[in-house]
Amino acid sequence: MKQFSLNELREMYLSFFESKGHLRKKSFPVVPQNDNSLLLINAGMAPLKPYFTGQEVPPSKRMTTCQKCIRTGDIENIGKTARHLTCFEMLGNFSFGDYFKEEAISWAWEFVTKVLELPEDRLFVSVYEEDQPTAKIWHDKMGVPEDHIVFMGKEDNFWEVGVTGPCGPCSEIYFDRGPEYGCDSPTCSVGCDCDRYMEFWNLVFTQFDRQEDGTYLPLPNPNIDTGMGLERLAAMMQGVSSVFDVDTFKAIRNHVCALANVKYGESDKTDMSIRVITDHIRSATFMASDGVLPSNEGRGYVMRRLIRRAVRHGKLLGIEGLFLKELVKTVVDNSKHEYTELEDKFDYIVKLLTVEEENFNKTIEQGLSILNGYIEELEAKGEKVLGGEASFKLYDTYGFPIDLTSEILEEKGLGIDEEGFKAEMEAQRKRAREARGETNYSGRDKNVYDELPNTLTTEFVGYKELEVESTIDALTTDEAIVSEATEGMAVNIISKVTPFYAESGGQMGDSGTITTANGTVEVTNTTKVVGGKFAHHGKVVAGTVKQGETATFKVNSTLRLDSARNHSATHLLQKALREVVGGHVEQAGSNVTNERLRFDYTHFEALTAEQIERVEAIVNEKVLEALDITTMETSIDEARKLGAMALFGEKYGEVVRVVDMGRYSIELCGGTHLVNTAQIGTFKIVSETGVASGVRRIEAVTGRGAIHYYQAIEKELNEVAKLTKTKKDAVAKKVEHILAESKEIQRENERIKAEMAKAEAENILDEIGEVAGFKVLVAELPAMDMNGLRNMGDTFKDKLGEGVVVLASCMDEKVSLVGMATNGAVNAGIHCGNIIKTSVAVVGGGGGGRPNMAQAGGKDVTKVKEALETAKEIINQQLNK
Missing domain, CATH: 3.10.310.40 (Diaminopimelate Epimerase; Chain A, domain 1)
Incomplete structure (x- = not known):
């Protein structure tokens, strides 16, 4: 067999079909034009869909292209195998109602046997089992022996997309690479999963229009759509076992090896990283040349994901510093002859990828270190799943896409709590403006709290105390550590002891005051920050406060009690939901503030009005029963024996806190609660909605929030009573009467309109x-x-x-x-x-x-x-x- 370079094969193919009257067109961009059905162009025919559907008139009834394509479905497999690619080139020749099967087959056979000079005895073809005319053309016209023609079913040899529209049988050409690529099975033949028989060209005969009833009507003008992967063809022609051994890929691969000072073929682990970088730098370069920008959504996210995955595997190979820009030149040099935009935009591509690599490098080292720490903890505990809070921290703080975290964990035989991650993501959107500490990095690799001594930690005493004396052990702005803060300054105060509850477990942080002999800080929120520290976020409202001063830390007891009402109510709510809806109900997230509670739970349909009423009634019954609320610390095993419910996916230590509400509800919880359910006052559900597949959300109010809710409802009722000129207890009947009158007026209006329409109809006839x-x-x-x-x-x-x-x-x-x-x-x-x-x-x-x-x-x-x-x-x- 003759050997040809990838660039030679591309030119041979395009030139051949040019000689057959085809209009040769350059590749379309990988960004679809006027096609919202695709994120990125993923096949040679994709940009030509308007011509196939008749929406646009093609510039020629015969066309040939080599289309650059991006397929994202196999990103996880890139590198693991030697044949999966994200970016590839698809050779194709197309007929829009011009020639059909005989010409397509004849030219395909001519190209592979005369131009490529492939030995005919090693060529096989597959045909749709009901397409005897195609088999006849292969055998009678092309001379393909019957034992080299394989009939296959609809799954393999019939092309259709969706339930209606153009479709048709296809015929594929295979090459026998030899027994050394086979599986040694006596039944090994075309269609076997081994690598011996390589399918390299698919000829699609679009001749039917599928109807809604499943019938297939002949198209008046059948089309031809063929596709042949250029990289696969090159691998076959060059006699190599992998697309990564093809000349253009090998050039990139070798450059990666040189940068990493490693050899390809010596280690499976190393080879995987080399293949990932080789594929991804090529994909990112082509995408950049077509205007795709890295982002956190859509095609931009695909690009960012590829770049970051390449950078990470560069780290695994030991490559130091920025290296993507070095590889861009190799990609461009090997493809610029066909894709001139690569050379035209070379400087732009290098800058774009370098900036993205720099941004990721600022966080990847720290992020990898954190993730490795999580992995060590999981392995030490014998656990297999990383919690949602930890995976979200990696995403939000260190810029790690969730799928990158998942991929690294998968390599270690571990998994990720995806639902927990989604819950954290939702909570982050709600508190984005107020977020501080660990959830407010926005791409930064460090924050001010990292500069504090790691020996400084905070002890929370707020379960029993709402006012304590402590020292201001650290004082900061959002940007720097300071020794003092004057009136009007926004500050963050950290102490060794605090009664302030820090935001966690869905419950908002406490507010209140911190007062020294010389000044007062109004605290608006409290959060957990790095190293077991609690940060009190607020503003100096009087005087001056200094680091090292003794201060009185006083929680706003009214707001704390309001939050505790809502938090204790969520425990009763979950128990009531399990009684009314079913035992499958699990907490999927919560958000408790002093104003209201929000509870997400697992369920698959909206609650009925009767179910909502029953759940509400049960919670209020438990409020009226005045159940004592007690807490205790015990082992996780003892807590389970007590029947305590744990949060789905939550990781607990050896000692857990159990919240027991009169033996009715027993849960593991670290939040603040009441001492008796009667303190809730009353409980009212204000909404029940869906937030995701299989997840519902209830919002409710208690205590003062419920009073405000009922007062607002009564105000509305008074207004309606005033408008209807009746008493409050007679509003319903009055409105019913008004609606009945309105319906009667409407009926009369319809009758009059009908009469008018009838009269109009006489004229229209x-x-x-x-x-x-x-x-x-x-x-x-x-x-x-x-x-x-x-x-x-x-x-x-x-x-x-x-x-x-x-x-x-x-x-x-x-x-x-x-x-x-x-x-x-x-x-x-x-x-x-x-x-x-x-x-x-x-x-x-x-x-x-x-x-x-x-x-x-x-x-x-x-x-x-x-x-x-x-x-x-x-x-x-x-x-x-």
């Missing part, structure tokens, strides 16, 4: 025309909704005998269109769905329907007449075919 022997009525009616328009349509259709009715009406700045046809008109070619679909587009709407009836709505009331003229034109076309 004068507008009936005739097309090809069928009656046609296209008219606008005044101020009528869709229901009224349909009724009028039925009336007119009955009067036509055989024909078509299209009516339009404007009401409340909206346009309604209805089309109806008799059976005879439908049999003659009328399709109301197509008429209305095209007509409503004129008024900025969408819709359609069946051949005999269709309706749609639009917004542009100024173009109703134009829409009706369009309908007339389509009716004429359909009846005059």
